[in-house]
Amino acid sequence: xxxxxxxxxxCLYASGIYMMLRHSLFKLxxxxxxxSHGANLLIFTVGGxxxxxxxxxxxxxxxxAVPYADxxxxxxxxxxxxxGFAVLAFSLALFHRAYQTFGSDDPDDLKVSDQ
Amino acid sequence: xxxxxxxxxxxxxxxxxxxxxxxxxxxxxxRALAVVGVAALLAAxxxxxxxxxxDGIIxxxxxxxxxxxxxxxxxxxxSAIMVMLTGVVGLAVLLFSLASMDRGREAxxxxxxxxxxxxxxxxxxxxxxxxxxxxxxxxxxxxSFVLLVLGGERPxxxxxxxxxxxxxxxxxxxxxxxxxxxxxxxxxxxxxxxRKLGGIEETSTxxxxxxxxxxxxxxxxxxxxxxxxxxxxxxxxxGAVSALFAGLLTKVGVYxxxxxxxxxFVGDMAFTHLLILILSGLTMVTGVLGAIAQDExxxxxSFLHIGQIGYMTMGLALVGLTDSxxxxxxxxxxxxxxxxxxIAAMTNLFLMSSVVRRLCGTFELKRQGxxxxxxxxxxxxxxxxxxxxxxxxxxxxxxxKLPLVQAGLGAGRYAIVATALAVxxxxxxxxxxxxxxxxxKPLPQDATADVGPQRLAAGETxxxxxxxxVALAAMTVAIGLGAEPVFSLATEAAEQLLHREGYxxxxxxxxx
Numbered sequence: 001x002x003x004x005x006x007x008x009x010x011c012l013y014a015s016g017i018y019m020m021l022r023h024s025l026f027k028l029x030x031x032x033x034x035x036s037h038g039a040n041l042l043i044f045t046v047g048g049x050x051x052x053x054x055x056x057x058x059x060x061x062x063x064x065a066v067p068y069a070d071x072x073x074x075x076x077x078x079x080x081x082x083x084g085f086a087v088l089a090f091s092l093a094l095f096h097r098a099y100q101t102f103g104s105d106d107p108d109d110l111k112v113s114d115q
Numbered sequence: 116x117x118x119x120x121x122x123x124x125x126x127x128x129x130x131x132x133x134x135x136x137x138x139x140x141x142x143x144x145x146r147a148l149a150v151v152g153v154a155a156l157l158a159a160x161x162x163x164x165x166x167x168x169x170d171g172i173i174x175x176x177x178x179x180x181x182x183x184x185x186x187x188x189x190x191x192x193x194s195a196i197m198v199m200l201t202g203v204v205g206l207a208v209l210l211f212s213l214a215s216m217d218r219g220r221e222a223x224x225x226x227x228x229x230x231x232x233x234x235x236x237x238x239x240x241x242x243x244x245x246x247x248x249x250x251x252x253x254x255x256x257x258x259s260f261v262l263l264v265l266g267g268e269r270p271x272x273x274x275x276x277x278x279x280x281x282x283x284x285x286x287x288x289x290x291x292x293x294x295x296x297x298x299x300x301x302x303x304x305x306x307x308x309x310r311k312l313g314g315i316e317e318t319s320t321x322x323x324x325x326x327x328x329x330x331x332x333x334x335x336x337x338x339x340x341x342x343x344x345x346x347x348x349x350x351x352x353x354g355a356v357s358a359l360f361a362g363l364l365t366k367v368g369v370y371x372x373x374x375x376x377x378x379x380f381v382g383d384m385a386f387t388h389l390l391i392l393i394l395s396g397l398t399m400v401t402g403v404l405g406a407i408a409q410d411e412x413x414x415x416x417s418f419l420h421i422g423q424i425g426y427m428t429m430g431l432a433l434v435g436l437t438d439s440x441x442x443x444x445x446x447x448x449x450x451x452x453x454x455x456x457x458i459a460a461m462t463n464l465f466l467m468s469s470v471v472r473r474l475c476g477t478f479e480l481k482r483q484g485x486x487x488x489x490x491x492x493x494x495x496x497x498x499x500x501x502x503x504x505x506x507x508x509x510x511x512x513x514x515x516k517l518p519l520v521q522a523g524l525g526a527g528r529y530a531i532v533a534t535a536l537a538v539x540x541x542x543x544x545x546x547x548x549x550x551x552x553x554x555x556k557p558l559p560q561d562a563t564a565d566v567g568p569q570r571l572a573a574g575e576t577x578x579x580x581x582x583x584x585v586a587l588a589a590m591t592v593a594i595g596l597g598a599e600p601v602f603s604l605a606t607e608a609a610e611q612l613l614h615r616e617g618y619x620x621x622x623x624x625x626x627x
Contacts, residue, residue: 020284025276039290046298071299076246080290082420083253087286090260091279097264098272110273 005045012038021104023106025095032091041079047073118175120166120532121188123159124198124237127152132230133529145226146213147493152230153209156237165196168604172611172621174243183304183625187243189622192608193451197240197370201592202460203231204362207583211466212355214579215473220265220353228265231258232359239367243622245293245303248371252289252335256282259364262356263348274348274500281344285334292327299324306622309378309615318382325380329372336368338428339398342421348407349420350413350478354469357413361420362462366454373450374432377612388435396531399425399538406545412468412478415549419504420461422538427453429531434613437526445525447517447609452602455577456511456594460500463587470580471553480549485558493581494554499588501550503595505543511594514602524530 012034049076052067102110131152138144167173167190189275190198209229216225235255242248260282264275297303300311312321330341337345345365349357372391380387391483402422409415430450434443468478470493475483503510516539523532541549594601611617 001248002414013285017587028280032280032287035284036290037289039287042291043297044293048298056519059264070301073294076294076297078173079250081251087253087257087260087283090257092281094260094279096361097267098276101267101272110276113144 001049002045005041005049009038009041009045023108025099025105027109029088029091029095033084033088036080036088040080041086042082043073043077046077049101087094118177118360120159120163121173121190121241122177124156124163124201124241125188125234127156127159128230128234132227132234134229135230136224139224142218142221145221145620149209149229150213151224153202153205153233156233157199157206159203160195160199163190164192166201167192167195168607172618174622175240179186182303183307186240186247186366187304187306187307187622188241189243189618190241191611191618191621192604193370193373193612194240196451196455196574196608197366198237199398200366200455201233201236201240201363204359204458204462205229207466207587208355208359208362210579211358211469214577215355215469216353217266223265225262227563228258229260229359232262232363234258236363236367243305245296245305245308249286249289253286255364255367256286259360262359263352265356266353268416268583269311269352271353273526274351278344278348279340281334284416285331288327288334289331292324292331295324295327302351302512304622305374305378306619308620311621312379312382321380321384322387325375325383328375328380329387329391329398332368332371332375333394334368335365336372336428337365337398337421337424338368338394340422341426342398342402342424345421346409346414349417350411354413354466356470358462358465358469361416361465365420365424369424369450369454372428373431373447373612377434377447378615378618380433381615384435388432389442391428392432392436392528392531395425395429397425398422398428399534403538403545404543406547406558407548410480410552412480412483412549412553413465415480416461416464416468419464419545422542423453423457423461426450426516426519426535426536429535430522432531433519433522433526433528437470437522439525440613442522442525443516443605443613444609446522447612448602448605449515449522449606451605452518453515455601455605456503456591457514459510459587459590459594460503463584463591464504465499466584466587467500470584473580475553475558480552482559483553484556487554488557489618494550496584496588497550497554500591501544501546503591505546506539507543509595511591511598514595514598518602526542 016031016034016038019027047070050067050069052069053065054105055064055068055071099105131148135145135148151593172191174189176182176187178186234254235258238251239248242251260279263278264271300308302308315321334341349360399422402418405418406415409418427450430446433446437443472478504511506512506516520532
């Protein structure tokens with residue numbers, strides 16, 4: 001299972017970077033999305049793919065019974081998804097504004113500040 | 116009491132941002148609130164520094180859970196110094212903003228964003244947890260994204276796209292590195308990580324993760340070869356914003372590098388710190404050569420800024436490349452001193468570029484001139500941070516480079532010492548070039564079409580505009596003349612950083 005996920009993560013990173021290198025602001029955004037998804041899935045995978053009990057402490061015990069699924073990676077991913085969502089919304093607005101202002105989707109056409 | 120001190124640098128900007136948002140339409144109130152809020156932040160930073168210096172490292176676990184499960188906030192001397200400097204830069208740039216920011220930007224949330232940026236920066240300095248560091252980075256980045264493009268001018272949008280893209284890539288790398296580290300150790304508390312990483316057999320895996328952090332923080336710190344977003348964006352927003360960015364943002368990257376490479380990734384220093392040393396040298400050289408090739412005021416400063424980052428990482432690199440503890444302390448103290456000196460000088464230079472722009476109507480050095488004749492005071496004032504940047508005694512830059520050079524000689528790394536000295540000389544050439552173009556040469560005739568000498572004489576500077584410039588110049592002189600107490604503070608901070616057990620014990624408790 002983790003081998004499969006490793007391949008998926010690799011594909012996400014590769015296609016993300018490929019998209020970012022295209023001559024298009026829209027594809028640049030898609031690339032960023034794929035990159036952040038790859039990072040999220042990576043946290044999920046390295047956090048351990050154990051099919052375990054919920055991490056709830058039973059009555060009378062002081063620790064959850066092993067094996068239990070680690071909830072922390074999921075909490076991290078949730079936080080990262082929320083942040084990623086906000087950043088993505090901002091980037092979309094910025095890139096749309098740039099598209100309106102410059103009338104082009106190609107980053108190479110935006111030569112104004114950086115000769 | 117200590118808990119409150121650690122939380123205040125976060126609460127004050129957060130509350131200021133929230134109240135400013137509520138007072139959206141009342142700009143005068145926002146301006147007044149900004150002064151109170153940032154002054155309070157500076158006061159909190161100074162108090163924090165005083166208490167940490169007296170009592171040693173202080174830490175607190177928010178949320179009622181013991182370490183390493185609670186939300187750790189920790190301040191050692193290095194953090195406290197950085198928080199205090201954040202307050203200094205914040206206040207200086209805020210006063211400058213009050214005098215220079217246009218009504219349009221003020222009406223669209225300049226002040227709430229200003230507070231949010233300070234919040235993110237202070238959070239990054241005070242957190243004791245790697246994932247929270249990521250979150251604070253995002254808080255800081257989000258505020259900086261909006262500040263950078265606020266106003267929506269064409270150059271801003273163009274610079275903004277590059278800035279946003281590269282910083283998001285850096286965040287993705289950072290997040291991946293955090294995830295892998297959690298998989299390796301099962302913890303993200305920095306003190307806990309420091310303890311557990313030492314016990315991992317496969318040092319190569321740990322080093323690989325360390326390299327991911329080097330890339331992530333290297334992009335933020337604008338280290339060679341990851342600095343391209345900086346000269347593409349720093350010259351596009353209003354002067355106050357670029358001064359704020361120059362003062363604080365890259366320093367957060369440098370801070371994070373120093374933190375993780377003194378606390379956590381110390382297993383294979385012969386490799387990691389040598390790599391940082393090479394990158395430092397290349398950063399210095401490319402930065403200063405880039406500066407010489409430019410002829411737009413703020414672009415010159417952007418490249419000089421990059422060159423200076425190399426000095427800060429040089430101290431960190433030398434720590435891992437010497438066997439003598441006293442040399443390591445000297446090198447790291449040099450880095451910390453350099454950060455303090457650089458924040459004062461660089462913020463000031465960016466503010467000055469904005470003053471010059473007001474007087475000459477352009478940032479293009481070729482079309483500027485005549486300021487020595489019309490504004491001799493300003494011309495002399497500019498020389499203070501400019502000469503300090505190139506390391507001229509008795510200004511702060513000299514005493515910042517001195518320990519780095521001494522440590523480099525002591526460690527037998529003569530190549531980096533030669534590079535550092537040569538780059539200092541080239542920096543002098545570059546700032547002298549700015550001075551000759553903007554101040555010394557007469558105002559070019561063809562430039563008088565839109566701005567004439569009469570405008571120079573009319574006086575476009577207000578006392579409020581010059582107050583932060585004078586104050587930061589005074590700080591540069593003070594750090595230079597009073598180098599001894601500042602340096603002993605930096606030395607104490609470096610000793611704390613290198614005494615890892617002290618940090619671990621302060622956060623996790625337990626026997627010393």
